[in-house]
Amino acid sequence: MATFITFNIYLFYGLVFFAIGCVVVFRNFKYSQLAISPTLWALALFGFSHAFHEWSELYVILFGDEIGRQYQFVVDWLRLIKLSLSFAGLLIFAWLLFVIQGKLVGKLGKVATLLIVLCYSVCLLAFAMGGYLGADTFSEAATYTRYLLGFGSATLAGIGIALYGRQLSQENHQYGRYFAATGLGLFVYGILAGLVPTEIHACVPVLRTLAAAFVLVTLIKALKIFDIEKEMATEAKLKRAIEADKYKAIGHLAMGVAHEINNPLASSTLALDLLQRKLPPQQATLQEYIDRTRMGIERASTISKELLAYARNDSANHNQVYLSDVVASAQQLLSHKISRYRIVANCDPLLSMMGQRVKLEEMVINLLNNAMDASDYQGLIELNVGAGDNHIWLEVKDCGHGMDEATMQRATELFYSTKAIGEGTGLGLAICEQIAAAHNGTMSLFSAQGVGTRILINFILEGKHYDSCIDC
Structure with missing residues (x-):
């Protein structure tokens, strides 16, 4: 009967750890944004x-x-080696957890991990130099292994994953508490496996199995966050695909409408020019009516041109463009308006990328226009352009009125504008986002009411982005 009970206890004991390994291995971390995902392979290694x-x-x-x-x-001695290697996986997991922690906690955790490795190495060296490796030596070595590697690695891993769970909870992730509970389970298991000898009581293996089962259950619940991430990524892709089809249809419609509108607008403008020439100078009232009509036609013409710019799929070849020239040209084209604000532009003259200069100028003009419209007289507007390892970023910041969360969500929608009727078309940011996408870039908006707005565009590059090897 005792043999049967022992067999089942150790069978389930090992099965729980095998399940911990499987829970990690059969999760897809490819698209995960969580910092812990690259560390979990070590936990799976420990489990198996x-x-x-x-x-x-x-x-x-x-x-x-x-x-x-x-x-x-x-x-x-093979048993001792197996025990050491199994806890070594947990120690690696602890090290990786502290790598992703903050500077102070991460340094303390890594120092503690290294101290455990150093102490255990010194113990093994002392046993090897002792010359006599009998049963007593094995028992002593096994004790040190459980104290240092068993209790030490489980404690450090428990602290590391618990701190990570606390960090997630502070960021309002509900699954943070499950990571913290997993850390508690590892700590309890470390005490039972490292500090409590198996021989002390027959229930010790049972308690270890229960602690390991607690780790398994909390880990399963914690790792559900990766399933949620995957679902959210799939939903986002589906939403983007639907929006892309919708905007494509809108683009075709807009192009047709804009073309049809442009012809009568041009004809109306020509007719007004001819009429204005024939009017005698004293007909001031009629001149005023003609000017108002001309303003309305020019306004309609501007909207149709912006619609064409958004809808047209320009397949022109990309050439090398120096971004300092783009910024300077955009400022020059806005010179009639830009003098009323404090514009600070920073861009390295050697910085370049492959693209369409006209489109990039149009994007910068729209961004500066929006920033000026949102700013008060003599308001500060910053335009910064820089480069990373494989990307170029363009940033426009203003100190204007800012946007609330609802406005930010709709800022890039077609025809959505917070400006007064007749002052905005609602196409500026939509066109900027389209131009950024055409240049392998993404546009992000950051804003708060009363603080201002920051628009960041990241262009992912495939080649070099400096004209020389100078490190700027």
Whole structure:
């Protein structure tokens, strides 16, 4: 009966750790944005190796009497090696957890990990130099292994994953508490596996199994966050695809409408020119009516041109464009308006990328126009352009009135504008986003009411973005 109970305890003991490894391995972390995802392979390694260790221990417990005395020495030290390697996986996991922590906590955790490795290495060296490696030496070495590697690695891993769970909770992630509970389970398991000898009571393996099962359950719940991430990514892709089809249809419609509108507008403008020439100078009232009509026609013409610019799929070749020239040209074209504001532009003259200069100028003009419209007289507007390892970023910041969350969500929608009727078309940011996408870039908006707005555009590059090897 005792043999049957022992067999089942160790069978489930190893099965729990094998399940921990499977829970991690069968999760898809490819598209995860969570910092912990690259570290979980080490936890899976610990799960599988510890399961193998416990199942092989079961063999020794059940059939130890049948092992010849000449092989006992080898078997004992193989057991110790297996135990060390299994906890080494957990120690690696602890190290990786502290790598993603803050500077102070991360440094303390890495120092503690290195100290455990150093102390254990010194112990092994002392045993090896002792010369006599008998049963007593093995028992002592196993004790140090459980104290240093067992309790030490489980404690550090528990602290690391608990701190990460706390960080997630502070960021309003509901699954943060499950990561923290997993850390608590690892700490309890470290006490039972590292500090409490198996021989002290028959229930010790049962308690260890329960602690490991607690880790498994909380880990399953914690890792559901990756499923949610995947669902959100799939929904976002589907939404983008639907919006792309919708905007494509709108683009075709807009192009047709704009073309049809442009012809009568041009004809009306020509007719007004001819009429204005024939009017005598004293007809001031009629001149005023003509000017008002001309303003309305020019306004309609501007909207149709912006619609064409948005709808047209320009497949022109990309050439090398110096971004300092783009910024300077945009400022020059806005010179009639820009003098009323404090514009600070920073762009390295050597910075360049492959693109369409006219489109990039149009994008910068729209961004500056929006910033000036949102700013007060003599308001500060910053335009910064810089480069990273494989990207160029363009940033426009103003100190204007800012946007609330609802406005930000709709800022890039077609025809959405917070300006007064007749002052905005609602196409500026939509065109900027389209131009950025055509140049392998993304546009992000950051704003708060009373603080101002920051628009950041990141262009992903494939080649060099400086004209020389000068490190700017």
